[in-house]
Amino acid sequence: MKKIFSIMALALFSLNASAQKQLIPKPVSIRITGGTIQIPETLKLAQGLPVKETEYFKQKSGFNFGKPGKKDVQLTYTQLKQPANKNGLNESYILEITPERIHIISYTDQGYFWALQTLIQLLEEHKNDKAIPAMTIQDQPKLAWRGMHLDVSRHFFTVDEVKQYIDYLAMYKLNTFHWHLTDDQGWRIEIKKYPKLTQIGSKRKESMIGAYVDNTFDGKPYGPYFYTQDQVREVVQYASDRHITVVPEIEMPGHALAALSAYPELACTKGPFEPATKWGVFDDVYCPKEETFTFLENVLDEVIALFPSSYIHIGGDECPKTRWKECAHCQELIRKYNLKDEHGLQSYFIRRIEEYVNSKGRKIIGWDEILEGGLAPNAAVMSWTGVNGGIEAAKTKHFAVMTPGAYCYFDHYQGDPQTEPNAFGGYTPLDKVYSYNPIPAEFNAEQAKYIMGVQANLWTEYITDFKQVQYMIFPRMMALSEVAWGTSQPEKYKEFESRVIHQFEKLDRMHINYAKSIYNVSGKVIPANGGIAYELSTSQNPSGIRYTLDGTDPSVQSTPYVQPIPVLISSTIKSAYFENGQLKSAVSSQQFTVSKTTGKNITLEQQPSENYAFGGAFTLVDGITGNTRQLGKTWLGFQGKDVVATIDLGKNTDFTEVYFNTLDNKGSWIHLAKSAQVYVSDDNHQFALVAETGKDDILKAGGKMRLKVGQQHGRYLKIRIENAGIIPAGNPGADSKAWLFVDEIGAL
Incomplete structure (x- = not known):
């Protein structure tokens, strides 16, 4: 008896999962009630259905609305007395699907319309098997x-x-x-x-x-x-x-x-x-x-x-x-x-x-x-x-x-x-x-x-x-x-x-020309053993990911992806998704430049803007140099704020050069840094200034800064990059706070 009950429960779970598979947005509540309703060729419409909404449904559902036969399913509707507009009730609905009929209950024509949208999705989901599980959906939006x-x-x-x-x-x-x-x-x-x-x-x-x-x-x-x-x-x-x-x-x-x-x-x-x-x-x-x-x-x-x-x-x-x-x-x-x-x-x-x-x-x-x-x-x-x-x-x-x-x-x-x-x-x-x-x-x-x-x-x-x-x-x-x-x-x-x-x-x-970006392989840099590793993922079976470490095309010869890839030296990793040996995605390419700061612990005194904060402070030590043509996920953006970053190298380390880039894109209110200073410390308390640069040098370098710091031996590296401040007259966004975009901070 228990075995039979388990099979029935599993079947109901499967029906519930199937009912939700297509539905976006997911309803508040779906209850499978047992049995199915056969999708008829002709749907019978009850008297008194809201006219405009039903006409829309006729156009979008694919049903034949000719003369109904004896076995055809009927669409019926009950409109409740409208309450005060509270907690989305005016847009709420109940969709009852039984083996005999489809019934909608709502306070308003708007609720009826949203119920029809759910019904259209269910019909699309089950068009091949010609049957919908009997169910009751209770639904209403949270936000007006x-x-x-x-x-x-x-x-x-x-x-x-x-x-x-x-x-x-x-x-x-x-x-x-x-x-x-x-x-x-x-x-x-x-x-x-x-x-x-x-x-x-x-x-x-x-x-x-x-x-x-x-x-x-x-x-x-x-x-x-x-x-x-x-x-x-x-x-x-x-x-x-x-x-x-x-x-x-x-x-x-x-x-x-x-x-x-x-x-x-x-x-x-x-x-x-x-x-x-x-x-x-x-x-x-x-x-x-x-x-x-x-x-x-x-x-x-x-x-x-x-x-x-x-x-x-x-x-x-x-x-x-x-x-x-x-x-x-x-x-x-x-x-x-x-x-x-x-x-x-x-x-x-x-x-x-x-x-x-x-x-x-x-x-x-x-x-x-x-x-x-x-x-x-x-x-x-x-x-x-x-x-x-x-x-x-x-x-x-x-x-x-x-x-x-x-x-x-x-x-x-x-x-x-x-x-x-x-x-x-x-x-x-x-x-x-x-x-x-x-x-x-x-x-x-x-x-x-x-x-x-x-x-x-x-x-x-x-x-x-x-x-x-x-x-x-x-x-x-x-x-x-x-x-x-x-x-x-x-x-x-x-x-x-x-x-x-x-x-x-x-x-x-x-x-519809939709983006298939979720099919592509995406990469995420993660800390690993004092350095970094490159974690790959896809919406498909991850066993289909293949990659190369030398920048060559993965469709020619590549390695199956099993776990995050350690990035120990400067290199270019290319990756793609394959099915049965056939390339099924775009080829993603990521170049890494490894330095003595790569993957190390970093803290920021002020956080970047929410719009340009992908990856947080770690973005500045992830081994990826920002693309000046794409303000995507390789830059951090700060509006009206300086960048003050402290990097823990893990132990006293020798280095002679510190580098970073800032961006010049005045049309987007992004200005080069005004100045920069580099400090070194053994204890994260007492810092010594070892290099600095001003606006003219930054402008001359086009924001691509390479600062010679002499022979340094320290554990903590601090860099202060000064925001340009208020945008001067004659520039887009004049009198507003300038943006400062910074990418990788490295040490050699």
């Missing part, structure tokens, strides 16, 4: 704002492509589409009162191509590209039919060059201006004078009429204060209103806009920088530079959406930068997205209420067509959806990864 952003200013996407993007959100139960419509490089929305915005601002003479440091352009006119107001209405309705809110973004007071090109009188200087051909941040911004506010209010009137969203996104990020400092009108405003400085002037600007938007029955949301000088009374914050903006907002009882670049910027690399298309920078693989918890760990229940949700952003400087949009969001959007729904379990990442791979079959049928 589950968003995806799309920048159409740097590169434009058609109405049909935007609709496809919205369909992707619906597939994975995301409910907010953040449409970034204006920026320095293009104004993309028709404003009837100001036709020159699209006549002039929707085109540029050329576009930057390749890595920013190359400073090369395609020489091709871009545009005019923009959405008419009728097209905007079409998109908003399309999203609404899928229970997705479209939040428009009209950038201010910075990122305004496209608008100033059309109406230069809105600037602090006379111009002329033109839409930017480079990426980055520019000094010319809106001048906070009355005609500017009149212009923006008129623009917002037309925007508000088109978008029924509660929130209007007004940008507010990366606004250099250079022009305001030089502007007599701006300085008079600071004196007149007793503002502290130009940051206070930004707060004045945002408050003026908020008052107007509030008068129209709407609220504003903006990037972190709207906190500068004090947050407007009813504003919400979109926290992108890290989590601190959201934490500060919530602690002062302002709502926040968490979208930190370290986890939620999908313009970052998602695999080995050497095998990926050119991207903006950073390194945000699938597992990192999945590991994110939008609710800060230190928050109590009351503070957590102010975290509205989470969003991923897709900036398109290096994304020129929609196929590349697909590549950058898939599969990372699946991880975001489960994080937002609240059922992610980072400790069970491999289980999630297997569901992602299973979803690839659906993406193939939809002809």
Whole structure:
């Protein structure tokens, strides 16, 4: 009897596992109830089903909805009395599948729609065996704002492509589409009162191509590209039919060059201006004078009429204060209103806009920088530079959406930068997205209420067509959806990864160009016996990994991977995944330069920015030199901070030279180090200065520093690398804190 019970339990477990295999985001609860339902050729629809949602289901499910036969299954629905919007109940649903029928229970049409999304995934999962296990799914989201952003200013996407993007959100139960419509490089929305915005601002003479440091352009006119107001209405309705809110973004007071090109009188200087051909941040911004506010209010009137969203996104990020400092009108405003400085002037600007938007029955949301000088009374914050903006907002009882670049910027690399298309920078693989918890760990229940949700952003400087949009969001959007729904379990990442791979079959049928980066071999440097070893992994069977140590192609002759590979000398390791002797992945290549610091214990007095902290301090002694064209996982980035690193060599060691690199990429606010000093100690207390260098020498060397330190014999090596400080006028990001990027610190 026990044996029979065990077999039944195993069968139920198998059915439960099968039921969950395809589902993303994972539901809160799945209970297998016994038996199966045969997938019919024709589904019978009960009376009273929500119309728009059912029409969507007809299009996506693949069912025949003709005249039903006697044995056909029926789809039925019960709508409960709607409670106050509490803990996601308005989006909650119950999906009951019995051998006789499919029944959905929800409070709202939105809950019914999410139930249909789950049902569609189940039908896709079981299409071959023609039967679904009988089950009951109880489900509701944890977070109210589950968003995806799309920048159409740097590169434009058609109405049909935007609709496809919205369909992707619906597939994975995301409910907010953040449409970034204006920026320095293009104004993309028709404003009837100001036709020159699209006549002039929707085109540029050329576009930057390749890595920013190359400073090369395609020489091709871009545009005019923009959405008419009728097209905007079409998109908003399309999203609404899928229970997705479209939040428009009209950038201010910075990122305004496209608008100033059309109406230069809105600037602090006379111009002329033109839409930017480079990426980055520019000094010319809106001048906070009355005609500017009149212009923006008129623009917002037309925007508000088109978008029924509660929130209007007004940008507010990366606004250099250079022009305001030089502007007599701006300085008079600071004196007149007793503002502290130009940051206070930004707060004045945002408050003026908020008052107007509030008068129209709407609220504003903006990037972190709207906190500068004090947050407007009813504003919400979109926290992108890290989590601190959201934490500060919530602690002062302002709502926040968490979208930190370290986890939620999908313009970052998602695999080995050497095998990926050119991207903006950073390194945000699938597992990192999945590991994110939008609710800060230190928050109590009351503070957590102010975290509205989470969003991923897709900036398109290096994304020129929609196929590349697909590549950058898939599969990372699946991880975001489960994080937002609240059922992610980072400790069970491999289980999630297997569901992602299973979803690839659906993406193939939809002809979606998704990234296959998780199939590639990834490498991680780990400490090993006082040095380093290279640990390889893949989403596939690890026994299929093969590698070489001499930089040769592993498809010719290579060694099977068994355990982390000791890296004892400078070398190049190439690796790839094979099945039945056939190469099945890209070939990954990693060059190592071994020195006397490699793999040694290192501490930092100040930690790097969250966005550029991959690997932490160990990145500086992992034997890998940073690629100046790729700000992925080989550099540490520090904004406004010096690097002070102490390396324990393990014992007294002889060395005569210390080396490191810093990066020069002013368009991204990254500046060479201002100075550097090297110290040596026997006891980690008393340090002697043994070498130093200044700005001129660093500039002459292009940031590639080799410091002669004489004949040294010590255990502890300390290096201080000074940040450039505040970015001077005439540079992108002037008046902001400079970034300092540092890679390997070595000793010879």
